Amino acid sequence: MPIVSLTTDYGWKDPDAAAIRAGLYSEMLRHQVASPMVDVSHDVSPRNHQEAAYILGGAYKAFPKGSVHLMLIDCRPKVNHPPIAAMIDGHYFLTQDHGGLSLLFPGRQPDELVTIDMRNRLDLTDPGDIMTAAAAHVIAGGTISTLGPPRPQWNQLQSTHPEILDRNHAIVHVQYVDHFGQVVTNARETWLKEWQQGRTLKVLARGMVIDRFIDNLGEKMDPGSRYMRINDMGFLELGISWPGQHGVNTASNLFGLGLQDPVELQLR
Structure with a gap:
């Protein structure tokens, strides 16, 4: 149905x-x-x-x-x-x-x-x-x-894309902040793997360092721990374990990130 x-x-x-x-x-x-x-x-x-x-x-x-x-x-x-x-x-x-x-x-x-x-x-x-x-x-x-006449194509909107600065640095942007205040960037897993080539990823968000990558949210973490992961939609997500309520002590709040804000990626 x-x-x-x-x-x-x-x-x-x-x-x-x-x-x-x-x-x-x-x-x-x-x-x-x-x-x-x-x-x-x-x-x-x-x-x-x-x-x-x-x-x-x-x-x-x-x-x-x-x-x-x-x-x-x-x-x-x-x-x-x-x-x-x-x-x-x-x-x-x-x-x-x-x-x-x-x-x-x-x-x-x-x-x-x-x-x-x-x-x-x-x-x-x-x-x-x-x-x-x-x-x-x-x-x-x-x-x-x-319902009406055929239309040759739909209108186009340009979205931001990851910007590679050099071999070890790139800029991505926040495309979504979820209900828990976790921050979703526009870096897709496929793009990230191609650029990363097995190297270790570190994220700089308003001067805060995020260097722990988790495979799933079931991994044991202390409350308030910073992490990054590939979310269910295939995008790089920045998060805080056990975020607070009403926007307090969330990734968006603690990292100072909102929609379209830039995030720096570093490889080492």
């Missing part, structure tokens, strides 16, 4: 997340279909497409094929960023074409891509409402080819 997922920057305090869910249920009733709905996250930082791509990228593969993923970031009417529907990896992705899908699938193009055209529904003017109607159409068995 396909599932509908929601990833937004709406937050939980305002009514928008509830309204988009209710609108989706209403559209499914219109089509006389039903589908489970999963909130991936409504806590994406406002207009942060990189963060949304990281979060959804870590979740969508757990859903069954044929699922529909709504990524509603900076969702407002924009001529150059129309609502689009894409099919890739056996999943459907509905979003405004700000370029977020180019971050979710770097270097790839979808199997099918259309611009969503709902001019036959005069009651739909908001991009979020248009995409919920399109999602219900897909859940009901409709094809995305009937």
Whole structure:
């Protein structure tokens, strides 16, 4: 059974997340279909497409094929960023074409891509409402080819990449800070291994040294120990064992690192 997922920057305090869910249920009733709905996250930082791509990228593969993923970031009417529907990896992705899908699938193009055209529904003017109607159409068995004209490609957003300074030094950047305050860089395991070539890695974060690499979070560590690891999504993560609550004594807090901040890597 396909599932509908929601990833937004709406937050939980305002009514928008509830309204988009209710609108989706209403559209499914219109089509006389039903589908489970999963909130991936409504806590994406406002207009942060990189963060949304990281979060959804870590979740969508757990859903069954044929699922529909709504990524509603900076969702407002924009001529150059129309609502689009894409099919890739056996999943459907509905979003405004700000370029977020180019971050979710770097270097790839979808199997099918259309611009969503709902001019036959005069009651739909908001991009979020248009995409919920399109999602219900897909859940009901409709094809995305009937949602609008083909689109040659999605818009592109440029993300930061690791920068090699010399044989032993590189700069990477923070792309995500998780719920526990652990810091995820944009250094992929594949890139790191190619650059590292078996040498020992040391990380400098705002003058703090991190030189302990762990294979998994089950390794015994004293509370407050600094470590680095490759996380489940294949990125270099910097962490503190047994971090505190509410942002206190976390890796982000203690290392002084936030989104897009640079981190120095050294090899020896």
